[in-house]
Amino acid sequence: MTEIVPNRLAGRRIVLTGGAGGIGAAAAARLVAEGAAVGILDKDGIAAKRVAGELQNAVCLECDVTSQDSVTTAVNAVAAELGGLDGVVTCAGIARSGLPHEMSFEDWDAVIKINLTGSFLAIRAAVPFLLEAGGGAVVTIGSVASLISANTNTCGYDASKHGVVGLTRSVAVGYAEQGIRANCLCPGVVDTPLARKAREENGVTSNAVANTPLGRRADPSEMASVISFLLSSDSSFMTGSVVTADGGLTTR
Numbered sequence: 001m002t003e004i005v006p007n008r009l010a011g012r013r014i015v016l017t018g019g020a021g022g023i024g025a026a027a028a029a030r031l032v033a034e035g036a037a038v039g040i041l042d043k044d045g046i047a048a049k050r051v052a053g054e055l056q057n058a059v060c061l062e063c064d065v066t067s068q069d070s071v072t073t074a075v076n077a078v079a080a081e082l083g084g085l086d087g088v089v090t091c092a093g094i095a096r097s098g099l100p101h102e103m104s105f106e107d108w109d110a111v112i113k114i115n116l117t118g119s120f121l122a123i124r125a126a127v128p129f130l131l132e133a134g135g136g137a138v139v140t141i142g143s144v145a146s147l148i149s150a151n152t153n154t155c156g157y158d159a160s161k162h163g164v165v166g167l168t169r170s171v172a173v174g175y176a177e178q179g180i181r182a183n184c185l186c187p188g189v190v191d192t193p194l195a196r197k198a199r200e201e202n203g204v205t206s207n208a209v210a211n212t213p214l215g216r217r218a219d220p221s222e223m224a225s226v227i228s229f230l231l232s233s234d235s236s237f238m239t240g241s242v243v244t245a246d247g248g249l250t251t252r
């Protein structure tokens with residue numbers, strides 16, 4: 001399993017959306033273990049409180065990433081509580097399946113709003129604080145679906161995750177001179193509620209695991225370690241990068 005790098009993020013102040021989810025909660029725990037103070041935002045405020053309650057240096061707030069007001073209010077509150085921000089991680093996400101002729105507009109709209117627009121809103125709210133801090137790091141969460149259409153029926157998810165890569169690259173170029181780096185982590189199948197639901201509903205992730213050279217799902221901690229690296233100065237020459245952690249799935 002992955003090893004904590006003590007003090008790698010000492011003094012860093014990081015806000016995470018979807019911070020009560022599988023990858024978000026693992027990331028929050030890892031960042032705190034490496035010295036950061038974190039703001040855990042999630043639609044499920046009770047779950048966010050539970051995650052934050054288990055950590056030393058964490059605050060939490062309910063936040064719906066589809067609402068401009070909710071995101072701005074929550075990010076501002078975290079920044080006020082932590083005394084500023086040095087990083088933002090956009091973990092909030094959902095999966096919806098269906099070929100275009102099968103997919104309802106509501107499902108399409110939800111997946112784009114949460115995965116893509118939600119990432120934009122979180123970055124938009126956090127950037128002024130990163131500028132104030134003299135720089136910082138943005139980590140977005142894409143997917144193998146940012147790079148390939150791994151399944152036959154995930155048009156909305158694939159479109160949203162391709163969009164996340166474009167957003168990340170644009171942020172990387174737009175703020176490079178101001179010392180803000182932006183990178184996109186693209187996980188393969190990770191053992192979280194999202195992946196379990198997708199497997200139960202349509203077996204999507206089972207196919208992906210079968211095609212994964214390492215032959216297994218990732219543990220969320222294996223995403224947390226990459227997120228921490230991308231937030232830290234260990235990745236100081238990386239910006240606009242699309243980093244796969246997919247057990248080799250996209251090499252097939």
Ligand code: NDP
Nearest residue numbers: 018021022023043044064065092093143189190192194195
């Ligand atoms: P989880 O479902 O475990 O976590 C997602 C979190 O986002 C949940 O806590 C969820 O809250 C929250 N969320 C959903 N909608 C909103 C919203 N409108 N506002 C704020 N928070 C919201 O999934 P993962 O941890 O697996 O996913 C994290 C990211 O990783 C997602 O972007 C996903 O697409 C991506 N990813 C995941 C993979 C996997 O195999 N698990 C593979 C590739 C990418 P609630 O539970 O209350 O809905």
